[in-house]
Amino acid sequence: MGEHEEHESVVEEVQGAEEREWGVAVEGLRAEERQKRRSALTDLETKLRNTSDNLLPAAFNALHSSLTTCLADETESCRQLTINILSEMLARLPPSDYILTYVVPAIKNRITSTPPESSEELRHALIKLLNSVIVRYGHSETVFLVPFFDDLVEILVKAASDDCPDVKKETCETVANMANAAPKDFHMRSETLCMAILAVFQHRHFKVRVAAVQCIGTIVMNGNEKCFESSVLPMAMKLFDECNPVRLQVTKEVGNWMLNYRERYSYWQYMIPLILTSLCDFIPDIQKEANSIWDSVGIQYMKENEEDLNDQTDTEKPKHYPPVPRPNLGCRTLVMKNMGKILPAISKELDGWQTDAQLRSAQVLCSLILNAEAKNVQYGTNITNCLTEGVKNDDPRVVAEIQRAAELFGYFVGPHVWWNLLICDLDTWQCLVILTSVIKSTPVEQLRVKYLNRIFKELTQPRLRQIQKPKYQMNILNVCEAVMNVCGVYCQCVSQEMFDIIFVIHSVPATTDIEHHALCLIEKLRETIKFGSNIEDLYCHYIRHLLANITSSICFWTLITVDRCILNTILIHTGPAIGLHLHYISPLLSEALSLKGIDPEVKLELFTTLCSVLLRRDEHFRLAEPDKLTAFLNVILRDVILPNLSWNVGQSAEALRTAAVCCLCAILQDNESVSTIDGDVKFDKCIQQVEIFSDVETLQNDIDLLLPNLLGLTGDNSKNTRLYSLRAIRSLVILAKKRNCFSVDHLHQTYSAVISRLDDCNDKVRLFAVETLCTLFMARPESYDVSTNDSHIEAVYNAMLIHLDDPDTTFQDFVLDALKKLCVVHPKMLKGKVDISSKVYKNTKALEHLDKHLESLSI
Secondary structure (H helix, E strand, O other): OHHHHHHHHHHHHHHHHHHHHHHHHHHHHHHHHHHHHHHHHHHHHHHHHHOHHHHHHHHHHHHHHHHHHHHOOHHHHHHHHHHHHHHHHHHOOOOHHHHHHHHHHHHHHHOOOOOOOOHHHHHHHHHHHHHHHHHHHHOOOOOOOOHHHHHHHHHHHHOOOOOOHHHHHHHHHHHHHHHHOHHHHHHHHHHHHHHHHHHHOOOHHHHHHHHHHHHHHHHHHHHHHHHHHHHHHHHHHHOOOOHHHHHHHHHHHHHOOOOHOOOOOOHHHHHHHHHHHHOOOOOOHHHHHHHHHHHHHHHHHHHHHHOOOOOOOOOOOOOOOOOOOOOOOOOOHHHHHHHHHHHHHHHHHOOOOOOOHHHHHHHHHHHHHHHHHHHOOOHHHHHHHHHHHHOOOOHHHHHHHHHHHHHHHHHHOOOHHHHHHHHHHHOHHHHHHHHHHHHOOOOHHHHHHHHHHHHHHHOOHHHHHHOOOOOHHHHHHHHHHHHHHHHHHHHHHHHHHHHHHHHHHHHHOHHHHHHHHHHHHHHHHHHOOOOOOOOHHHHHHHHHHHHOOOOHHHHHHHOHHEEEHHHHHHHHHHHHHHHHHHHHHHHHHHHHHOOOOOOHHHHHHHHHHHHHHHHHHHHHHOOHHHHHHHHHHHHHHHHHHHHHOOOOHHHHHHHHHHHHHHHHHHHOHHHHHOOOOOOOOOOOOOOOOOOOOOOHHHHHHHHHHHHHHHHHHHOOOOOOHHHHHHHHHHHHHHHHHHHOOOOOOHOOOHHHHHHHHHHOOHHHHHHHHHHHHHHHHHOOOOOOOOOOHHHHHHHHHHHHHHHHHOOHHHHHHHHHHHHHHHHHOOHHHHHHHHHHHHHOOOOOOHHHHHHHHHHHOOO
């Protein structure tokens, strides 16, 4: 007993000594000089490290009041030392609500008071201290944190709005630890903390955002349903974060929700779009993580719903399936059950203004269609609406994803479904984009049976194929190209319809790119259906249908009328095919160019085109039957050209006269009649001769009809009309000479009008007038009697000799050369005129030269 009493005495002495030491420390902590307080805190920190754990409770009992007071010390170093001491003690002291009674209010006072702790580092240290308290006390068997939950929530809400990034990050970790430490009590207060952490999502530091996302994931797992509802939209927005770790963390948290959240079956429609968005992320690591999660979700769903899925088997991949991995049955079932709830949200996002959201929505739509497979039929209208909305986007990335979605749609939904969905909107280019994509993924067997005919029966309607908007034209061409690529030679059954569509667009292209694309597709069509050896063969067979369907009233044609453009394009581009269809072209030209009241611009355009055709008549008409060609040329000459040679007042009438006489020149063109003068228009030489006039009588009648009009046109106001009329007269004379039907009356009727053009104001007209005079008298009939008709010859010689004194030396030389040619008509008369003129005219040099030429002829 003596030894026991002695031991107790020793212990009491030691405890007394310790208490005295703690008392000394308390006195130092309460000192007025801050240096003494700092020294006391430093000594206390050192002593505590060397103090055994069983003595710490007594130390805390003695020091807690002074330490909590030091937390508000005016000196930052003292406050820091105090936090260090408390951290050391709390880490070693056994859990006790007595300790929390002093520590938690002290921390709350420093964080939430006004003003709060001024140092960012100390605020961070305080939250870190609080975090350690929650970790240590939360997992004990006795629930110590429950009485302090309100204070803890108030502290953390305040800390979440702190300006310091480290404080925010530590707060997020603390909230997460708190949720895991006391889930039942946290459940009741989760909403307040959830809203506070969601505000951290916008912080500029990505590590803080990552911590906030991770924290929200934990809050949702331990909080009430309102926490999920409040968090799902901000989490979705973080999938657009520019920082990869943030998006990766969102993916992980959403995956955890889908696998472990107790209410997940009520919120699939919210979580599925999030994980599908991550599947489309441009970072491979995020895609890989999302794929792993999505696969795990599907597998878990299959296990949890094994009984319900007994009647469904995970069959092998269908033969006609897109070239991507097939999702498992659980994933497909989840999408099928929730697709109707997700599609309206996607449609709304596609109609929004945020490009990134539209892009991700389009990508999610692709994943939905891939997972839904045959269930797409049920939601065909909704999907089509989404596709139509998305394809309007100005961002090519969004449009590309929508086209991919439409192509996937075509894999799982046959034409019996998608055609009925699209047929009503074929007058919009958006519908054509979708149609192109679904055609690309539809099996040729399903298309060629009956749907090709249905599709092109609609597209060839004039109200559709004649739309002249750039996007519509380009996309209807894309439809044709898609059909060629998918069906190949099987598109023969709609080749006429495709040709009509492409050719009409080629005739009225909105842009030059569209025109070029249409021309390329015509050649591609020929190669696809293996028709003929060149594009001319295709034209020969297919333009008949187009010409036969030009039924609009010509009286109302304008330059942009589609039928006029079709006719114009056929005349310009189809080459020899024109010769096979003269019986269609002839009445159209006759009506358009002969009737009064037709738009002058339309007439002028057609005359220009007709002229180019006639200039190359031997190429364009080489396949024409002789009888049909003769009839066609007679119609053009009598019904088209002749009525337009008559004089009418006005600039439009003047332009038409010029165009008509130009066409006449083209008809009368002959290799031997090509002028040596550099005129405004140069006529191409023919490949081979085409006889225009079937017999002499026809030519004689045509000369009698044309010559008076042409002579009148030599005095027209337009220099081009005067020039072309002289060309036409010259060509007529040459043709008449060939057929021996050029009479003296024709010669005498013509030359006086031509002589008057020697004084024309235009030099080219004057030069051609000289050449025409030469042609006239060199083509005189063999029976022409110079003695009887000497007055006419004299008139020509006198007019030309006068112009040897012309101010233009070039014209003088040209007239001199002409006189050398014409001297053979009546050399004696010309010799006498030269002798007399040498004393009258100034150009004695030219007269001497001409005199020598005449003398050489007499020799």
